[in-house]
Amino acid sequence: MTDAKRAFIARKEQELETLCRAQGLSLTPQRRALLDALARRKDHPTADQLYDALQKTVKGLSRTTVYRTLETFANIGLILKVSSQQAKARFDADTSRHHHISCVQCGAVADLIDPGFDLPELPDKHPSGFRIYDYAITFTGLCPRCQQDSSHTA
Amino acid sequence: MTDAKRAFIARKEQELETLCRAQGLSLTPQRRALLDALARRKDHPTADQLYDALQKTVKGLSRTTVYRTLETFANIGLILKVSSQQAKARFDADTSRHHHISCVQCGAVADLIDPGFDLPELPDKHPSGFRIYDYAITFTGLCPRCQQDSSHTA
DNA sequence: TTGCAGATGGTACTTTGTGTCAATTGGTTA
DNA sequence: TAACCAATTGACACAAAGTACCATCTGCAA
Structure with a gap:
């Protein structure tokens, strides 16, 4: 560690x-x-x-x-x-703003830390009428394991 | 319509x-x-x-x-x-790139169309080893109904 | 028109998450 | 430090979300 x-x-x-x-x-x-x-x-x-x-x-x-x-x-x-692609909740102890990538095949979720992906500013209220609290970017892709082993599930 | x-x-x-x-x-x-x-x-x-x-x-x-x-x-x-805050899958017929806002209280999901939120470019492969296919930004907030009626659930 | 791979419907099942309530316990007060 | 009580827990039952299985049915290509 x-x-x-x-x-x-x-x-x-x-x-x-x-x-x-x-x-x-x-x-x-x-x-x-x-x-x-x-x-x-x-x-x-x-x-x-x-x-x-x-x-x-x-x-x-x-x-x-x-x-x-x-x-x-x-x-x-x-x-x-x-929230991941799969319909079950996942949890993260890191509450600082960072993003996630979720594997379309096995559902694994990993951190994706890259300040280049941060949004400029966030309007408090949007035309849709929603009051906006926060945002998160979820990338979808294929995890290293699934790139090799297409039968892997988790 | x-x-x-x-x-x-x-x-x-x-x-x-x-x-x-x-x-x-x-x-x-x-x-x-x-x-x-x-x-x-x-x-x-x-x-x-x-x-x-x-x-x-x-x-x-x-x-x-x-x-x-x-x-x-x-x-x-x-x-x-x-993917929404709640642990169940929701579906969208619009596959063009656009974003979603999901209500933290009732789970309702609405479109949030604003090109200002688009990311510059997307690397095909990330240091994490994931192959990146796409991304979506999920905003969280409070929908108009829940702003007024805090007992509403859906 | 026919044959059949693929799709459907129905049932049973698993997984994921919630409601209830008696028993237990953290934390405050004396 | 002992005792009280509201908050928390564990156990069970239940609800909701999704999947496996298989006999039957059907789109569609020959």
Whole structure:
């Protein structure tokens, strides 16, 4: 693990405490474990992937809690809910503005960090009547694995 | 309905025939009806919404066929699978490059046409190893209805 | 007109996500 | 540091979204 990654995880743990205190939420072991697990990963796991991964280490962790907690985290802005081509939610601990590329074949999502793709300015309100909060660019393409192995699915 | 809309629907029907012939797919009444229904709508319906709408007019249409056909259409590039905040697929008959705004509260998806948001150029391959096919910008915000009625869901 | 590959409909099933509620626990207060 | 209570959790049942399977049907090419 790089130093930057270690620092990122520490920052997220700090942010968890700050945000929970600010929102009057309890700091439970489940919440700590979930955020830690998500912060350590660089793929963008689904709720069930996180559940499978944590079930082993966090004894008695329930699937309901995983879904509920991730939703809570997304609501308080601690993590991002990332939409992929496949119809299931994926989550990302990195809430800074960055973009994603999603594999049309297996659905894997990776970061795509390139300030050249940032938009100039963002109107607060659009002619359509929507109030605009934020944006994200989702690229579609073929991941390295699927370029070689066309039978791969995830 | 505007003339432009009528022309769009006619173009899509033409495109359906061309693409099916090119791919060796049959031109079934179900496929015609589905594409027509999707092309006429300007919201971005889910598979089940299309199923509900067509069940009445296309007798005996099965839910399985709707899911299967939409997937097929997306694969041959006849329609787009649009990702929204909610974990369900939405579909769009307009395959030209344009962007979407999705309501964080009710999940509604609308078009956001503004060439000012287009990206300069697109590298074929990115350092991440992904082969890039295309991109779409998804704005998040609050739709006009939800700005007024915070209990509204769809 | 016929044959058949491909498409459909129906059912059962899996996956993804939500509602409910009793039992538990974090965190505050005394 | 003990006790209380609202918030959280786990377990189960349920709903919603999507897929697998297979017998039947049909578009379309010969």
